[in-house]
Amino acid sequence: VSLNLIMLGAPGAGKGTQAERIARERGIPKISTGDILREAVAAGTELGRRVKATMEQGQLVSDELMIAIVRDRLAREDARRGFVLDGFPRTVAQALSLDEIMRGRDPLIVADLAVAEADLVRRLANRLVCGSCGTNAVVDAAGNAPKSCQQCGGPLVQRKDDNEAVVRERLQVYQRQTKPLLDFYRSRPTFREVDGAQSPERVAADLSAAVDSALKQITSTQGAGR
Numbered sequence: 001v002s003l004n005l006i007m008l009g010a011p012g013a014g015k016g017t018q019a020e021r022i023a024r025e026r027g028i029p030k031i032s033t034g035d036i037l038r039e040a041v042a043a044g045t046e047l048g049r050r051v052k053a054t055m056e057q058g059q060l061v062s063d064e065l066m067i068a069i070v071r072d073r074l075a076r077e078d079a080r081r082g083f084v085l086d087g088f089p090r091t092v093a094q095a096l097s098l099d100e101i102m103r104g105r106d107p108l109i110v111a112d113l114a115v116a117e118a119d120l121v122r123r124l125a126n127r128l129v130c131g132s133c134g135t136n137a138v139v140d141a142a143g144n145a146p147k148s149c150q151q152c153g154g155p156l157v158q159r160k161d162d163n164e165a166v167v168r169e170r171l172q173v174y175q176r177q178t179k180p181l182l183d184f185y186r187s188r189p190t191f192r193e194v195d196g197a198q199s200p201e202r203v204a205a206d207l208s209a210a211v212d213s214a215l216k217q218i219t220s221t222q223g224a225g226r
């Protein structure tokens with residue numbers, strides 16, 4: 001059974017890091033929408049040219065274009081044995097298209113990294129960046145930030161877009177958009193919620209166990225269907 005994993009989670013929930021980690025552990029590609037948009041533009045394909053034009057006009061990439069790009073990417077050889085999708089789908093319309101794209105392949109597993117809003121606000125408001133080189137400061141497991149930049153020794157400052165009002169607004173937008181998506185996936189037997197308010201190591205272990213239980217679920221269902 002292929003691990004076809006979708007990662008959901010609010011900004012600050014640690015989704016990108018966990019997606020990266022499980023993809024590496026399982027030897028499958030992590031596919032983030034930001035990366036595939038950049039790849040498509042760099043490759044200069046027809047789709048890439050359309051993405052470039054859209055972004056140059058300062059507009060959001062449309063659902064239709066995004067879906068076409070994901071379809072393309074998931075058809076590539078390295079994604080046939082599984083993938084971790086990060087940042088897609090964002091809407092129910094995209095989720096429906098993804099089901100269409102996945103027809104004939106192993107079922108999707110959906111993992112939601114759940115973190116309470118108060119924790120997210122605290123995490124995001126504490127996010128520091130180097131004032132000289134822009135590198136993100138890495139906070140240790142106990143939540144302590146370093147005194148200066150680990151790359152260049154420069155002074156650490158709060159990220160411009162990370163003050164509390166902006167953070168709350170971003171979270172509200174996320175919740176408004178994502179609630180219908182969670183409702184769409186929640187009733188599936190391969191939906192798993194993972195407690196994201198733990199240390200990254202604990203989250204990784206829980207995510208791994210959740211994924212294995214969903215894979216087992218798929219295997220038993222497929223076995224019963226034969």
Ligand SMILES: [Zn+2]
Binds near residue numbers: 130133135
């Ligand atoms: Zn620096």
